[in-house]
Amino acid sequence: MSCQDCPRYLFAVAMSWGLVFLSCASTVPTENGSTPERPTTVIVQGTDLTAVVAAVREVGGEVTHELRIIRAAGAELTAAQRAALGRHDAVTRIYEDRKIGIDAAQQMVRDEFDTASFTNDDGTASWDGGWIEDDVESAGPTYGQVRIVTGELRLGDRPNTGTQPSAAREVNLSGVSSAALSFDFRTSPGVEAFEDEIAVEISDDGGSSYTVLEIFDDIEGAASGSRQYDISDYLSADTTVRFRVHKLYGGPDEFFYVDNLEIAFATVRYSEFPALIGADLLHGQGITGDGVTVAVVDTGMTSWRSLAKNTQGASRVLARYDAIADQENIADDGHGHGTHVASIIADSQRPRSRPGAHNGVAPDADLVVVKAFGANGQGTYADVIRAIDWVVTNESFYGIRILNLSISAEPRSHYWDDPLNQAVMAAWRAGIVVVASAGNTGPEPMTIGVPGNVPYVVTVGAMSDGVTPETAGDDFLTSFSAAGPTVEGFVKPEVVAPGGHMLGIAKASQTIPSQHPGWIDGDYFYMSGTSQAAAVVSGIAALLLQADPTLTPEDLKCRLMASAHPAVRSDGTLAYSVFQQGAGMVHAPDAVASTASGCVNGGLDVAKDLAGIEHYGGRANQDANGDYYITGLEGDGTVWSGGYLWTEAYLWTSGYLWTNGYLWTDGYLWTDGYLWTNGYLWTNVYPDGYLWTGSLAEPAAINMWVDQE
Numbered sequence: 001m002s003c004q005d006c007p008r009y010l011f012a013v014a015m016s017w018g019l020v021f022l023s024c025a026s027t028v029p030t031e032n033g034s035t036p037e038r039p040t041t042v043i044v045q046g047t048d049l050t051a052v053v054a055a056v057r058e059v060g061g062e063v064t065h066e067l068r069i070i071r072a073a074g075a076e077l078t079a080a081q082r083a084a085l086g087r088h089d090a091v092t093r094i095y096e097d098r099k100i101g102i103d104a105a106q107q108m109v110r111d112e113f114d115t116a117s118f119t120n121d122d123g124t125a126s127w128d129g130g131w132i133e134d135d136v137e138s139a140g141p142t143y144g145q146v147r148i149v150t151g152e153l154r155l156g157d158r159p160n161t162g163t164q165p166s167a168a169r170e171v172n173l174s175g176v177s178s179a180a181l182s183f184d185f186r187t188s189p190g191v192e193a194f195e196d197e198i199a200v201e202i203s204d205d206g207g208s209s210y211t212v213l214e215i216f217d218d219i220e221g222a223a224s225g226s227r228q229y230d231i232s233d234y235l236s237a238d239t240t241v242r243f244r245v246h247k248l249y250g251g252p253d254e255f256f257y258v259d260n261l262e263i264a265f266a267t268v269r270y271s272e273f274p275a276l277i278g279a280d281l282l283h284g285q286g287i288t289g290d291g292v293t294v295a296v297v298d299t300g301m302t303s304w305r306s307l308a309k310n311t312q313g314a315s316r317v318l319a320r321y322d323a324i325a326d327q328e329n330i331a332d333d334g335h336g337h338g339t340h341v342a343s344i345i346a347d348s349q350r351p352r353s354r355p356g357a358h359n360g361v362a363p364d365a366d367l368v369v370v371k372a373f374g375a376n377g378q379g380t381y382a383d384v385i386r387a388i389d390w391v392v393t394n395e396s397f398y399g400i401r402i403l404n405l406s407i408s409a410e411p412r413s414h415y416w417d418d419p420l421n422q423a424v425m426a427a428w429r430a431g432i433v434v435v436a437s438a439g440n441t442g443p444e445p446m447t448i449g450v451p452g453n454v455p456y457v458v459t460v461g462a463m464s465d466g467v468t469p470e471t472a473g474d475d476f477l478t479s480f481s482a483a484g485p486t487v488e489g490f491v492k493p494e495v496v497a498p499g500g501h502m503l504g505i506a507k508a509s510q511t512i513p514s515q516h517p518g519w520i521d522g523d524y525f526y527m528s529g530t531s532q533a534a535a536v537v538s539g540i541a542a543l544l545l546q547a548d549p550t551l552t553p554e555d556l557k558c559r560l561m562a563s564a565h566p567a568v569r570s571d572g573t574l575a576y577s578v579f580q581q582g583a584g585m586v587h588a589p590d591a592v593a594s595t596a597s598g599c600v601n602g603g604l605d606v607a608k609d610l611a612g613i614e615h616y617g618g619r620a621n622q623d624a625n626g627d628y629y630i631t632g633l634e635g636d637g638t639v640w641s642g643g644y645l646w647t648e649a650y651l652w653t654s655g656y657l658w659t660n661g662y663l664w665t666d667g668y669l670w671t672d673g674y675l676w677t678n679g680y681l682w683t684n685v686y687p688d689g690y691l692w693t694g695s696l697a698e699p700a701a702i703n704m705w706v707d708q709e
Contacts, residue, residue, distance in 0.1 A: 038078065041097040043382055043419050044085060045072040051090035059084045065326075065382045069389035070422045074382035095419050098381045100409040100450075102298060102337045102373055102531060202231055203240045205313070210242070269524050270351040271359040272469035273344070273498040273536060278589040279361045282543055287592065289362025289542035291549075293318060294345055294402040295432075296538075297387045298338030300331040300371035304505055306349035307342055310364040316346075318398045323372045323387035324379070334375030336510030340527055341406050342367060343505035344535035345542070359503070361539025361588070362546075368398050373407075375511050381420050388423040392430050401545050403432050404538040406531030408439040408449030408482075414670075415453050415488060416615045424451040429606045433545075433553045435460060435538045437530035438493040439482035443644040445579060445628060447482040448492045455490045455616060455667055456606055458541075458557050462499025462533040463567075463585055466649060474649040475585075477567065477576050481530055484579040485628060490618030491664040494557065494582045494600075495564050497540075499533030501526050540588045547592045558599040561662050563590035567650040575650040577640035578664060579620070579628055585652040602666035616667030633660045 041064065046052040049066060052073050056063050059081045065074030074097060077085065085091055197217050201210040211234070231241070274280050282288070288311065300322070301307060310316045320331035333339045346367055347360035372387040373379040384407065391403055405424070415421050428434050434457040439449030442461075452459040461481040466474045478500055484492035506513045506525035513519070519526045537560065544556055551559070566584030567575040574581075608614040619631045630638040638660075 039076040039081070040078075041074065041076055041380070041382065042082065043067065043072050043095040043097050043385070044075050044077075044091055045070060045093040045095065045419065046090045047071060047092060048090065049073065055085060055088045055090040059088070061085065065386050067382065067385045067389055067419075067423070069392055069426045070385060070419055072385075072419060074386075095381070098409060098412075098420075100379050100381060100384060100407060100420070102335075102377045102379075102407050201242050202234045203242075204234050207240050269359075269503055269521055270354045270357060271344075271347070271503040272465065273502060274358060274361055276465055276469050276498050277361070277536060277540065277585075278587050279540065279543065280357055281589050282592060283358055283363070284356065287543050287547055288358070289346065289365030289539065289546055291364075291366075291399075292362070292401055292542040292545045293366040293368055293399045294362070294404060294538055294542055295368040295370055295391045295398075295400045296338060296342050296345065296404045297323075297370045297372050297384065297391065298333075298341055298404075298406060299335035299373040299375070299377060300333035300338045301342045301367070301369040302333045302336075302339045302505075302507055302510070304339070304343075306347050306359070307339070307367070307505065309348060310346075310366075311348045311350075311358065312364070316364070316366045318366050318368050319394065320369045321371070321387070321390050323370060323383045323390060324374065326386065331369040331371040333371070334510060335373065335377050336506040336512040336525065337373070337377060337406070337527075337531065338369070338371070339510070340502075340504035340506050340512075340525060341404065341531055341535045342369070344502060344532055345404065345539045347505060361536055362542035365539070365542040366399070368394070368400055377511065379407075385420055385423045388420075388427055392427050392432065395430055395432060400432060402538050402541045403427055403434045404535060405434060405436045405451060406529075406534045408437055408441075408452065408530075410441075411448075411450050411453050411487060414615065415450075415455065415486065416609055416612075418450055421451050421454050422610060424454050425456060425606050425610055428454075428456045428553055429610065431553060433458065433541050433556050435534050435541060437534040438462075440480045440529050440531075442482040443477075443479050443580070445483050445640070445642045446485060446487065448484050448486055449482060452482070452492060453486040453488075453490070455486070455488070455604060455618065455665075456553075456601055458495070458537060458560060459493040459582075460499075460530060460534040460537045461493040461496040461581065462528070462530045463496045463581075463652070464500025464528075465498065467501060473651040475567070475652055476649045477580055477644075478528070479644065480528075481533075481580070483577075485618060485620035488617045488670065489620040490667070491578050491582065491620055491630065494561055494665070495537065495584065495586050496581050497533040497536040497586045499530055499536075500528045502528060502532040504532070537586055540586055540591060543588055544591055554601050555597045557601070558596050558662070559591050559594040560586055561665070562596035562599060563587055563594045563654075565590075565652040565654045566656045567652050568656055569650060572656070574656070577628075578630070578638060579640050580644075583658070583662065584656070587654065590654060599662050600665040602663070604667045615670040617670045618667055619664050630664050633663060638664075 039062070044052050044056055046055070049068050049071050052071065053063050053066065056073055056075045056077070059077070061075045061077040061081045063073050063075050067073060082094060086094055197215055199215045200213040202213055203210045213231070274283070290310075301317075308315060308317055319328065321328050322330045343360060345360060346362050346365045347358065348363040349359045351357055351359060368391070370387045370391060372384045388403070391400055394400065409420070411418070424434055424436070434451075434454075436452040436454070436457050436459050437449075438452045438459050438461040439447060441447040441449065448459065451457065461483070462478045463475055463481075464478050466476065468474055477496065481496065481499070482493075484490065486492055503521070503524050503526055505523060506520070507523070508514060508517065508520055512527065513525050540560065541556055544559060545551060561583040563586070564582070564584035565587050567581055569575050604616055605614060609616065619633065620628055621631050622628055626641070628640045628642065
């Protein structure tokens with residue numbers, strides 16, 4: 001054994017000791033004194049899935065997942081079964097089934113509601129396309145929810161004239177995300193108790209057609225008690241409620257009075273980030289993600305009208321799949337993260353305060369919802385890989401073009417040796433644009449998580465607008481945003497996107513909002529993280545693919561980077577290194593207008609990478625002083641000491657010229673010649689040659705709540 005093999009040998013011995021200890025600690029004596037082996041969950045990989053499954057069953061193990069995308073099976077094995085399987089000809093690798101978490105950081109911001117009151121000429125209250133404000137009362141401690149109470153609302157023009165209610169006397173609830181209607185009747189003198197009907201009707205298409213909530217043919221009975229309705233499911237961009245009196249024995253429909261009318265609602269807040277990245281400009285041109293399908297692998301998605309339907313009111317959730325239960329048509333979200341991420345991508349709600357605006361980046365994109373994480377935000381490699389496998393298998397059927405992965409785990413091996421990364425690479429090879437979060441473990445260097453460390457994909461860091469979206473020049477890179485380079489020397493992230501105090505849909509009963517109720521804003525919730533930043537970029541990707549459906553994943557990544565706006569100082573130099581901000585902040589109109597191609601992933605071959613023929617390293621390295629630099633590229637932003645600027649804010653500009661292009665995305669054949677001074681050593685060695693690494697069951701860091709930035 002040579003000296004250079006000593007560290008690997010000692011590492012392997014230490015690992016074997018640790019595993020022996022864990023095995024002993026997990027045994028329980030039986031009545032006859034024997035000690036049964038307790039199975040653990042692993043991922044078994046080979047050259048053929050059928051052979052792998054047969055091999056697992058041959059040694060007495062239980063197959064839990066069939067992961068065709070990486071020719072592997074999730075299995076429960078005892079130590080003895082694992083040892084036997086490691087010697088099987090059909091098996092090439094056995095991995096621990098790691099736990100993995102979603103990326104979720106938190107910030108809070110609040111602002112005031114804008115309301116307007118309208119009244120009739122005679123002073124009585126009415127809705128005329130606006131809010132009512134007679135005797136406004138608080139609806140309780142939940143911030144952002146108000147209750148409108150009127151002692152009497154008259155729907156009509158003059159008493160005793162028999163005139164039909166006008167459209168202006170309808171209750172317009174445009175811009176409301178949830179509402180409960182309650183009222184008492186007090187009929188006018190012109191309404192006959194035994195000759196007339198009262199109908200409560202609601203329209204979600206601006207009054208073109210109405211749905212009857214209830215018809216009261218016993219007006220005296222109706223007047224004797226109150227009525228309550230939850231009308232949240234009816235709400236859309238232009239919802240109206242009306243009370244109509246129908247004359248059973250001739251004559252026109254008439255007005256009537258409604259006593260004690262209450263409409264409790266949560267207003268739709270305006271999400272600033274579509275305008276911050278210029279997506280609103282594309283919406284005005286009809287580029288809204290229409291016809292593009294985004295798959296979101298996360299905690300699932302709660303049914304919500306503005307998520308279930310696009311801007312035209314058409315259903316757009318094409319499929320739901322629960323990878324944990326391995327069952328289609330279900331993917332409910334008990335956590336809230338997946339719903340929040342999906343709303344950033346595709347919320348079709350039009351906030352009342354901003355006519356023509358939408359709260360999602362791609363409000364007409366289709367969605368495929370895939371659940372791989374439970375109500376606690378935790379999942380396993382096997383479940384996430386099964387989720388990605390399902391997405392790739394159903395890519396053509398649902399037209400899936402984009403895969404959003406707002407998830408992260410600490411890297412434990414080279415990118416190509418990680419089974420989750422292998423699944424991600426297979427999705428990229430299948431022609432799916434994979435967008436991954438950088439992770440919330442920044443700001444130190446070499447903190448990019450799995451699968452963001454895959455060189456092929458679009459990895460996204462987070463910036464913040466400083467809660468002043470209207471002001472340019474005070475934006476900054478968030479302190480939690482993970483930074484590169486990766487262990488293999490690739491520059492990450494590729495781009496950054498808004499990720500601070502992001503407004504998205506969530507229910508108060510879901511895990512994250514229930515744990516942080518102070519950040520609930522009606523039916524919306526403020527959350528921060530690179531998860532949200534990745535969702536923004538997935539939305540932009542949908543806009544690009546609507547504008548040009550022929551784009552390959554590489555060309556789309558190229559245009560995102562070529563059109564990004566880096567943060568610069570007042571003298572025009574880069575404010576952040578490429579290891580922190582990549583090419584800069586995304587800008588949707590410039591990305592759509594870009595004609596760039598062939599500017600990323602040079603020298604990389606994903607097919608050879610997956611086949612194990614070639615693996616790649618990037619251009620980043622570290623000098624004797626500990627500074628990170630890019631080999632062969634000298635200039636501003638390519639040398640970084642690892643420091644982070646905490647106190648200053650900068651302008652993200654389109655005027656910066658990258659003189660060296662984006663050569664830092666290129667790769668070269670890996671020669672195992674990297675020596676990082678901070679001690680990264682990936683041995684991938686175990687006595688039987690099949691164990692990935694030791695002790696990989698600890699959970700990844702999730703729900704990293706950060707202070708307001």
